[in-house]
Amino acid sequence: xxxxxxxxxxxxxxxxxxxxxxxxxxxxxxxxxxxxxxxxxxxxxxxxxxxxxxxxxxxxxxxxxxxxxxxxxxxxxxxxxxxxxxxxxxxxxxxxxxxxxxxxxxxxxxxxxxxxxxxxxxxxxxxxxxxxxxxxxxxxxxxxxxxxxxxxxxxxxxxxxxxxxxxxxxxxxxxxxxxxxxxxxxxxxxxxxxxxxxxxxxxxxxxxxxxxxxxxxxxxxxxxxxxxxxxxxxxxxxxxxxxxxxxxxxxxxxxxxxxxxxxxxxxxxxxxxxxxxxxxxxxxxxxxxxxxxxxxxxxxxxxxxxxxxxxxxxxxxxxxxxxxxxxxxxxxxxxxxxxxxxxxxxxxxxxxxxxxxxxxxxxxxxxxxxxxxxxxxxxxxxxxxxxxx
Numbered sequence: 001x002x003x004x005x006x007x008x009x010x011x012x013x014x015x016x017x018x019x020x021x022x023x024x025x026x027x028x029x030x031x032x033x034x035x036x037x038x039x040x041x042x043x044x045x046x047x048x049x050x051x052x053x054x055x056x057x058x059x060x061x062x063x064x065x066x067x068x069x070x071x072x073x074x075x076x077x078x079x080x081x082x083x084x085x086x087x088x089x090x091x092x093x094x095x096x097x098x099x100x101x102x103x104x105x106x107x108x109x110x111x112x113x114x115x116x117x118x119x120x121x122x123x124x125x126x127x128x129x130x131x132x133x134x135x136x137x138x139x140x141x142x143x144x145x146x147x148x149x150x151x152x153x154x155x156x157x158x159x160x161x162x163x164x165x166x167x168x169x170x171x172x173x174x175x176x177x178x179x180x181x182x183x184x185x186x187x188x189x190x191x192x193x194x195x196x197x198x199x200x201x202x203x204x205x206x207x208x209x210x211x212x213x214x215x216x217x218x219x220x221x222x223x224x225x226x227x228x229x230x231x232x233x234x235x236x237x238x239x240x241x242x243x244x245x246x247x248x249x250x251x252x253x254x255x256x257x258x259x260x261x262x263x264x265x266x267x268x269x270x271x272x273x274x275x276x277x278x279x280x281x282x283x284x285x286x287x288x289x290x291x292x293x294x295x296x297x298x299x300x301x302x303x304x305x306x307x308x309x310x311x312x313x314x315x316x317x318x319x320x321x322x323x324x325x326x327x328x329x330x331x332x333x334x335x336x337x338x339x340x341x342x343x344x345x346x347x348x349x350x351x352x353x354x355x356x357x358x359x360x361x362x363x364x365x366x367x368x369x370x371x372x373x374x375x376x377x378x379x380x381x382x383x384x385x386x387x388x389x
Contacts, residue, residue, distance in 0.1 A: 001033075001034060001035055002033075002034050002035070002122040002123065002386065002387075003034065003035040003036075003037070003120065003121050003122055004030055004034045004035065004036050004037070004121065004122065004123050004124075004125065004386065005036075005037045005038070005039050005114075005121045005123070005124045005125070006023055006026065006027050006030075006036065006037070006038045006039070006124075006125045006126075006127060007038075007039045007040070007110075007114070007124060007125065007126045007127065007133050007134065007137055007138075008020055008023040008038065008040055008126075008127045008128065008133070009040065009041060009043070009046070009105050009128070009131045009132070009133055010040060010041065010043055010044065010046065010105075011023060011024060011038050011040040011060075011065055011067075012044065012053065012060065012065075013060065014044060015044060016227075016228060016260065016261050016277065017046065017228070018150070018227070018300075018301075018302070018303070018304060019127050019128040019150050019301075021304060022127065022150075022199055022302070022304065023038070023127045024060075024061075024063075025199060025200070026125075026127075026199075026382065027063045028061045028062060028063055029200075029375065029379050029382075030379075030382065030386075031062040031063060032379075033383060034386070035064075036062075036063050036064065037063070037064045037065075037066055037121070038063055038064070038065045038066065039066050039068075039110055039113060039114060039133070039137075040065065040066070040067055040068070040110070040133075041067060041068055041069070041070050041105045041107045041110060041133075042054075042067045042068065042069050042070060043070050043104075043105050046074075046104075046105075047074065047263065048073050048074050049070045049072075049073055049074045049104040049105040049106070050070070050073055051069055051070055053067050055067065056068075066113065068107050068109040068110040068113065069107070069109060070104065070105045070106060070107050071106050071107060071108055071109070072101070072104070072106045073104070074102070074103065074104040074105075075102040075103075075104075078102045078103060078104075081099070081102055082099070082103070085099060086155050091158065091159050091160045092160055093160050093161050096159050096160060096161045097161075099159075100131070100132045100135050100136070100161075101132065103130075103131070103132070104131075104132065105131065105132060105133070106132055107132060107133060108136075110133055110137065111132075111133065111136045111137045111140065114137045114140050114141060115140045115141075118140065118141050118144075121141075121144070122144065122386075122389070123144050123145075123146060123386050123389050124137075124138075124141045124144055124145045124146070125145075125146045125148065125173075125386075126138050126145060126146070126147050126148065126169075127148045127150065128148070128149065128150045129147065129149040129150065129151055129157075129162065129165070129166075130156055134147070134165075135161060135165060138165065138168060138169065139165070139168060142168040142169065142170070143170060144170060144389055145168065145169045145170055146169060146170065146171045146172070146173060146385060146386070146389070147166075147168075147169040147171075147172055147173075148172075148173045148174075148175070149166075149172070149174070149179065149183055149301075150175060150179075150301035150302070151179055151182060151183055151301060152178075152179065152182065152299045152300060152301045152322065152323075152324060153182060153299070153323070154299050157182070157186065158186075162186075162187070163187065166183060166186070166187035166189055167187060167189055167192075169192060170192070170193070170389050171192065171193045171194065171195075171385050171388065171389065172189070172192055172193070172194035172195075173194065173195050173196075173197055173381075173382070173385060174194060174195070174196045174197075175196075175197070175198050175199070175301050175302040175324075176196065176198065176301070176302060176324050176327060177196055177327070178323045178324045178327050179196075179301055179302075179324065180194065180196055182323075193385070193388065195381050195384070195385055197377075197378045197381045197382070198302055198307070198372065198373050198378065199302065199304060199307065199373065199378065200373055200374055200375030200376075200377075200378050200379070201304070201307045201308055201310075201311045201369055201373050202311075202375065203284050203308070203311060203312065204280055204284075205280060205281045205284060205285075207281075207284040207285040207287070207288035207289075207312065208281075208285045208288075209285055209286075209288045209289030210289075211285060212282060212285035212286050212288075212289055213289060215282070216257075216273070216275060216286075218255065218257065218273065218289075219253075220253040220254070220255065221253065221254050221255070221291045221352075222254065222255040222256065222257045222273075222289075222290055222291065223254065223255075223256055223257070223290055223291055223292045223293070223294045223317065223348075224256075224257045224258075224259065224286055224287055224290040224292075224293050224294065224309075225238065225256065225257070225258050225259070225260070225293070225294050225295070225296075226259045226260060226283060226286075226287065226293065226305040226308075226309075227259075227260045227295070227305055228260050228261055228263055229258055229260050229261065229262045229263055229264060229266060229274070230263040230264055231263070231264045232297075232299075233295075233296065233297045234296040234297050234298050234319065235264055235296065236264060236265075237296055238256075238294065238296040239256075239266070239267050239272065241296070241341055241344050242256045242271075242272065243267060243269065244341060244345075245344070245345055245348060246269075246271060248345065249348075254271070254291075254348070255271045255272070255273055256271060256272045256273070256294075257273045257275065257286060257290070258272070258273065258274040258275065259275050259276075259277075259278050259282075259283055259286060260276075260277065261276070261277055262274065262276065284308070284312065287305075287308060287309050287312055287314055288312045288314065290309075290314055291314075291351065291352075292309075292314060292315050292316060292317045292335075292351065293305060293306065293309035293314055293315075293316045293317070294316070294317045294318075295316065295317070295318045295319065295325060296318075296319050297318075297319060297322060297325070298319055298321045298322055299322060300322050300324050300325055301324060302324065303318075303324070303325060303328070306318065306325065306328055306335070307328075307369060307373055309365070310328075310332065310334055310335075310365035310366060310368055310369045311366065311369045311373075312366075313362040313363065313365055313366040314362070314365065315334050315335050315336070315351075315358070315361040315362060315365050316328070316329065316334070316335035316336075316365070317335065317336055317337070317338070317344070317347055317348075318335060318336075318337045318338075319337065319338065319339070320337035320338055320339045320343075321339055325337065328368075331368065331372075332364055332365055332367075332368030333360075333361065333364040333368075334361050334362070334364040334365025334366075334367075334368050335361070335365065336350070336351075336361075
């Protein structure tokens with residue numbers, strides 16, 4: 001039986017993050033066919049990278065997790081340092097080496113393990129391109145490395161470091177056609193074998209929208225946001241748009257429900273309800289009762305929350321600046337996208353005034369998932385990539 005290592009900066013049931021959750025979903029399903037280890041850090045929070053987990057090794061749902069200490073916490077001045085570097089646009093590998101260490105998680109012990117145990121594993125799968133473990137660890141095992149970049153158009157993808165890094169893997173797995181086009185267009189890596197596979201979506205419980213409303217005291221219509229409540233997810237713009245809509249539509253009883261860890265300020269308003277980190281049952285029940293799921297992010301490589309909403313026949317409202325999110329809407333006809341406030345306002349007005357068309361969107365959303373995001377198809381694709389190395 002082949003032995004596989006997945007590498008990601010954070011891993012655990014408590015971890016709140018898209019690529020981290022995706023890594024866990026894949027790792028657990030690969031155990032049916034392979035011996036699976038995860039190489040990660042002891043950090044829980046990406047804002048500090050402070051060690052949280054105490055054990056060096058543990059089993060989580062059949063996956064052996066190897067955790068390594070973070071040597072330095074995230075630099076307190078990293079935000080200023082990052083803005084200065086991006087503003088200068090004089091990208092070079094030497095400065096970026098410092099940048100990756102300051103951003104974190106700076107974890108040389110994990111990279112040492114990868115280097116010293118290269119021959120113990122048949123394949124290394126690196127998930128997400130931007131962090132120290134991938135930038136430093138992948139070159140050590142490039143001849144047996146699969147890269148899942150989770151890339152999208154953002155300043156970091158243009159760093160000089162990636163001009164070489166993206167030519168090294170033996171194979172790629174892309175989450176969307178848009179990601180594949182971006183990476184191959186930037187790095188001319190068309191000759192490296194690749195597959196386009198998203199993630200399977202399944203609902204682990206029976207959602208109960210009525211019980212959710214009763215538990216949290218929510219009446220009437222609401223739109224829902226699921227994920228980190230963070231400037232990086234464009235949440236401040238979401239709040240501005242929602243409050244402007246309520247100001248211009250004072251008769252509307254619409255509420256905005258938030259689920260996820262708060263990292264930025266949330267306006268004090270009776271119609272903005274922040275629930276924090278919730279259980280899986282509450283999450284899916286809350287999504288199932290929403291009029292729409294709203295994702296304002298400019299940068300997404302897939303968005304599991306969008307796929308989960310569509311699985312539950314809940315249409316989505318997304319930021320059309322993000323090609324991936326826009327692509328979900330166009331390909332599914334199960335969502336609508338905006339690029340400015342009045343388009344957003346028009347979307348909400350349309351949804352609440354076109355009941356028949358809204359019902360068609362609900363059906364289209366679910367059909368899109370059933371056609372494109374089945375676990376059996378995706379895991380067969382993973383096996384083909386792994387067995388080709």
